[in-house]
Amino acid sequence: xxxxxxxxxxxxxxxxxxxxxxxxxxxVAKIYTGEAGYWPNGGSIFAVDQSEANSIRANFYSSMLxxxxxxxxxxxxxxxxSGQALPPKxxxxxxEVKKVVSANKNAIGYIKASSVDDSVKVVAK
Amino acid sequence: MQKxxxxxxxxxxxxxxxxxxxxxxxxxxxxxxxxxxxxGNQGYMQSMDNNYLGTDNNxxxxxxxxxxxxxxxxxxxxxxxxxxxxxxxKVRLDWAFxxxxxxxxxxxxxxxxxxxxGLYTEIRDIRFLQLSVLMPxxxxxxxxxxxxxxxxxxxxYKHDFGGGSLIWDxxxxxxxxxxxxxxxxxxxxxxxxxxTYKTPLDGLELxxxxxxxxxxDTATATQGAQQMWLFSAGYTSDNWDIKTEYANIxxxxxxxxxxxxxxxAGYTFAEKWTPYLRYDYIxxxxxxxxxxxxxxxxNSLGLGYKINxxxxxRVENHWNNGYAMPVLSEExxxxxxxxxWNMFVASINFIF
Numbered sequence: 001x002x003x004x005x006x007x008x009x010x011x012x013x014x015x016x017x018x019x020x021x022x023x024x025x026x027x028v029a030k031i032y033t034g035e036a037g038y039w040p041n042g043g044s045i046f047a048v049d050q051s052e053a054n055s056i057r058a059n060f061y062s063s064m065l066x067x068x069x070x071x072x073x074x075x076x077x078x079x080x081x082s083g084q085a086l087p088p089k090x091x092x093x094x095x096e097v098k099k100v101v102s103a104n105k106n107a108i109g110y111i112k113a114s115s116v117d118d119s120v121k122v123v124a125k
Numbered sequence: 126m127q128k129x130x131x132x133x134x135x136x137x138x139x140x141x142x143x144x145x146x147x148x149x150x151x152x153x154x155x156x157x158x159x160x161x162x163x164x165g166n167q168g169y170m171q172s173m174d175n176n177y178l179g180t181d182n183n184x185x186x187x188x189x190x191x192x193x194x195x196x197x198x199x200x201x202x203x204x205x206x207x208x209x210x211x212x213x214x215k216v217r218l219d220w221a222f223x224x225x226x227x228x229x230x231x232x233x234x235x236x237x238x239x240x241x242x243g244l245y246t247e248i249r250d251i252r253f254l255q256l257s258v259l260m261p262x263x264x265x266x267x268x269x270x271x272x273x274x275x276x277x278x279x280x281x282y283k284h285d286f287g288g289g290s291l292i293w294d295x296x297x298x299x300x301x302x303x304x305x306x307x308x309x310x311x312x313x314x315x316x317x318x319x320x321t322y323k324t325p326l327d328g329l330e331l332x333x334x335x336x337x338x339x340x341x342d343t344a345t346a347t348q349g350a351q352q353m354w355l356f357s358a359g360y361t362s363d364n365w366d367i368k369t370e371y372a373n374i375x376x377x378x379x380x381x382x383x384x385x386x387x388x389x390a391g392y393t394f395a396e397k398w399t400p401y402l403r404y405d406y407i408x409x410x411x412x413x414x415x416x417x418x419x420x421x422x423x424n425s426l427g428l429g430y431k432i433n434x435x436x437x438x439r440v441e442n443h444w445n446n447g448y449a450m451p452v453l454s455e456e457x458x459x460x461x462x463x464x465x466w467n468m469f470v471a472s473i474n475f476i477f
Binding site: 035037038044052066067068069070071073074077078080081082083086089 | 157160162164194196198201202204206208220222224226229234238239247248251253254290327362363396431434476
């Protein structure tokens with residue numbers, strides 16, 4: 001069963017092999033800005049982010065979400081401190097993102113295109 | 126008998142622990158499901174006249190605050206939130222509630238909850254997230270127009286609409302009397318709501334908020350509802366932060382109508398510098414709006430600087446005409462204030 005990946009330059013969005021949801025840029029943006037918490041086919045979304053020290057994070061925010069890191073920080077701070085939503089889980093490396101996503105059917109993350117392997121399924125656009 | 130802040134804390138904590146105990150698979154919260162965040166500030170304030178906010182022309186460094194927020198995910202549908210807030214004078218439970226996802230779009234909450242009023246109420250203490258140091262007069266404690274929190278229940282419904290999304294907040298309960306606040310006021314029933322439209326234009330949102338808050342003053346044996354309608358519009362992007370709000374307030378208990386509005390804008394350049402300005406107006410009694418004891422208009426000019434992604438600082442000056450706010454906070458007697466007066470404030474702010 002294929003998963004769907006969305007490409008943004010050399011950053012690719014990955015999901016678990018069992019995820020059959022249709023995922024586009026709009027949904028990815030909603031997930032990572034706290035506006036979507038559930039998959040269309042059911043299940044609570046478990047989003048994975050990368051640490052601030054990784055340049056891929058800024059690249060992902062810019063190319064996929066159209067936002068700067070400081071804008072994203074303010075956005076999540078507003079949601080956290082008004083009790084609306086909690087931010088995605090943060091990990092440090094592409095390997096950790098793949099480990100989390102492959103172990104959780106509701107997980108979504110992003111990695112460098114060069115880090116893709118068969119632990120998560122992707123489809124080129 | 127008026128509940129004390131201590132009783133509110135115990136009642137709220139008890140509600141939360143009872144909810145935890147009723148969980149069918151109650152188990153200890155895993156460390157990875159517990160989030161800890163915080164914010165704080167250290168400020169300087171100088172009121173050249175009218176002694177507003179307890180300062181005079183000598184200035185004061187008493188403006189400091191620190192808050193800790195704990196959030197725990199119990200399962201896929203429920204979370205617990207708790208925030209403690211402290212200043213040099215007090216420590217209080219800001220809010221503590223459980224929220225439960227009934228459906229993909231519908232959330233229920235119970236406990237002591239930050240009030241969904243306008244653009245700023247839920248983040249009014251978090252200077253790092255605000256454009257300015259001093260909030261618009263609508264949100265300042267002296268005006269008492271935007272109650273900070275309430276003890277009760279709420280529902281939040283969200284759905285996509287017209288390329289954007291609509292968020293409906295509805296709540297009922299009692300306004301929270303934080304320990305040490307006004308002593309003779311007894312809070313009765315509070316009901317309110319807010320509709321937020323996040324437009325298809327990213328960053329632009331429109332809001333309408335309203336509430337009816339029934340209070341009794343045991344000292345004067347007066348009781349009645351304060352009702353407010355508030356219209357809000359805000360636009361934020363990487364560079365721009367523009368907001369405007371307008372409120373009409375009808376206080377039946379003291380038979381007064383009030384009005385307040387503001388417009389503010391800030392622009393960030395070089396990713397660090399943000400000059401900003403604001404025009405703010407309030408009349409605390411529309412039948413006496415020409416009396417400087419009952420109106421105040423303020424022009425503010427400020428500059429913000431982002432030190433890093435967690436720390437920023439701001440300096441600003443306020444040119445005031447009228448002194449309604451010092452009268453409300455009883456720092457000046459009506460008729461005895463200085464009509465044109467300045468206030469200088471500065472603050473360093475952080476979040477984590």
